[in-house]
Amino acid sequence: MLNSTGVPDKDQVVSRFFDEKILSSYKAIIECYEDIPCNPCATSCPVSAITIAPDIHAQPVVDPSVCTGCSICVTSCPGLAIMLATVMEDKARFKIPYEMNESFEKGTEVHAIDRSGEIIGVAKVLNVSNYPHQLKTRLITVEVDASLLHDFITIRGIQHG
Amino acid sequence: MIYTDVLIVGGGPSGLTAAKMCCEAGLSTIIVERSHILGGQLTKQTHKFFGSKDQYAKMRGIDIAVKLQEDIASFNTLTMMLETTVVGLYEDKVVTILQHNEYKKIKAKAIILATGASEKFLAFENNDLPQIVGAGALQTLVNLYQVIPGKSMVMIGSGNIGLIVSYQMLQAGIEVKKVIEATDRIGGYKVHASKLKRLGVDIQTRKTIKRAIGKDQLEAVEIVSIDENFKEIEGTSEIIETDLLCVSVGLSPLHQLASMMNCQTTYISELGGYVPLIDDYFQCSVPGVFACGDMVGIEEASSAMMEGYLAGLYTCNYLNQPHLEAESLISHYENQLYELRNGLFGRKTLRGIEKRKENLIHA
Numbered sequence: 001m002l003n004s005t006g007v008p009d010k011d012q013v014v015s016r017f018f019d020e021k022i023l024s025s026y027k028a029i030i031e032c033y034e035d036i037p038c039n040p041c042a043t044s045c046p047v048s049a050i051t052i053a054p055d056i057h058a059q060p061v062v063d064p065s066v067c068t069g070c071s072i073c074v075t076s077c078p079g080l081a082i083m084l085a086t087v088m089e090d091k092a093r094f095k096i097p098y099e100m101n102e103s104f105e106k107g108t109e110v111h112a113i114d115r116s117g118e119i120i121g122v123a124k125v126l127n128v129s130n131y132p133h134q135l136k137t138r139l140i141t142v143e144v145d146a147s148l149l150h151d152f153i154t155i156r157g158i159q160h161g
Numbered sequence: 162m163i164y165t166d167v168l169i170v171g172g173g174p175s176g177l178t179a180a181k182m183c184c185e186a187g188l189s190t191i192i193v194e195r196s197h198i199l200g201g202q203l204t205k206q207t208h209k210f211f212g213s214k215d216q217y218a219k220m221r222g223i224d225i226a227v228k229l230q231e232d233i234a235s236f237n238t239l240t241m242m243l244e245t246t247v248v249g250l251y252e253d254k255v256v257t258i259l260q261h262n263e264y265k266k267i268k269a270k271a272i273i274l275a276t277g278a279s280e281k282f283l284a285f286e287n288n289d290l291p292q293i294v295g296a297g298a299l300q301t302l303v304n305l306y307q308v309i310p311g312k313s314m315v316m317i318g319s320g321n322i323g324l325i326v327s328y329q330m331l332q333a334g335i336e337v338k339k340v341i342e343a344t345d346r347i348g349g350y351k352v353h354a355s356k357l358k359r360l361g362v363d364i365q366t367r368k369t370i371k372r373a374i375g376k377d378q379l380e381a382v383e384i385v386s387i388d389e390n391f392k393e394i395e396g397t398s399e400i401i402e403t404d405l406l407c408v409s410v411g412l413s414p415l416h417q418l419a420s421m422m423n424c425q426t427t428y429i430s431e432l433g434g435y436v437p438l439i440d441d442y443f444q445c446s447v448p449g450v451f452a453c454g455d456m457v458g459i460e461e462a463s464s465a466m467m468e469g470y471l472a473g474l475y476t477c478n479y480l481n482q483p484h485l486e487a488e489s490l491i492s493h494y495e496n497q498l499y500e501l502r503n504g505l506f507g508r509k510t511l512r513g514i515e516k517r518k519e520n521l522i523h524a
Binding site: 002003004006007008032033034035036038039040043044055056057076077079080081100101113114115116117136137154156 | 208209210211212213214218219220221224331332334345346347350351352353354355356357358359360361362364366463500501503504505506507
């Protein structure tokens, strides 16, 4: 699927998540499924929670016991393949990278979108940051229903009300 | 006649990095660039780069272009000739240039060719209609000059350029209706494909364009499914209304200047077409002429920069004025290049480089 459509299989996605106990605080979820020569996630991590070994082509591995959920890797990844996720009871929260022109207001409700680009529910925008170190990739914090944990990937504005 | 130690043709990623090494070694250096700005393709690459710190990973291409120029801005031994074209190039290293309607001659002790590549195109009915463009032209219009040439677009080709440019057009507000790919597999990095898909863009494999439709300009395209032999499958025709079609089906090295001064060239499909044959030190068959970047084989800009540093360092060695840190820099950048190519995506390039070397020995 990934090779012909750009959509990873569900088990691929799930393999990159951690169980809900670990996700009681924000952890980096890295969806880098291909051996490409790239390492900014690992070199930008201030606590060395991400390993790329034995060489630069290896896929990154996150040690969730070390990851502090700081989000630096999220805006460092040139492939926009990293997000932070956490689960609290019936809600899941994400910090996602976003580079489109559409702007989102804190507190508004938007479409929750899955990896195929389909609308799967509602997401609430909790925060938008755009600090210089993010190099113009915005970091958007959103909340969705916990049932969407493995399906949610990005947001889209709700047009015409 | 203008005299210089080194003449560099092309002010893109490999030309600028080569210039840095030559300047640091104290060589007088001229960069000839046909555009009015330096940076080559980097000047329109608004996306963040892959690779490691040494290839300026996670910086955007447009910012790398600025950085590479800052690196050489302080050298008074460097002359930058913008809006200047090389029109003649001879084995005795006399070069004729055309600068602002004036012919001039430059005599160099060594020449570094870093001319980059040109886009390949596809043959199909009505492919000369206005609003059918290559990916490079589209990036120039939109990213460099902020001109939006259409409302919607179909992209042919799913290599990294096709995927990245599609993403950039979405950022510019152009609706990307489809990305099509003739083989059964997306050509570029899948993370780029996933970025498009989550924004609602369909990427379809085993599809090709049959014809463009329109009177005075593009109005629609007809795409069809193809089998494993790239033959049309009957009954799969689909008409997509669009006012923009982008063709991104690969690049060919710009080898012509090397050919002009009788450097041996050969066709190597893995490297994108005709390339000058070079030895392990980026030297062509004509002594003192070096070539680097996409001109000697199509790769990522990351590799072009590493090659530029190396070609610059080897040029200094050739002129018996080695860079003070030549030894450590050469091993560092050789190592970087080795690492970049040592994966799945580098295999084809490595095969091509092997052929480029073999051919030079036998020639």
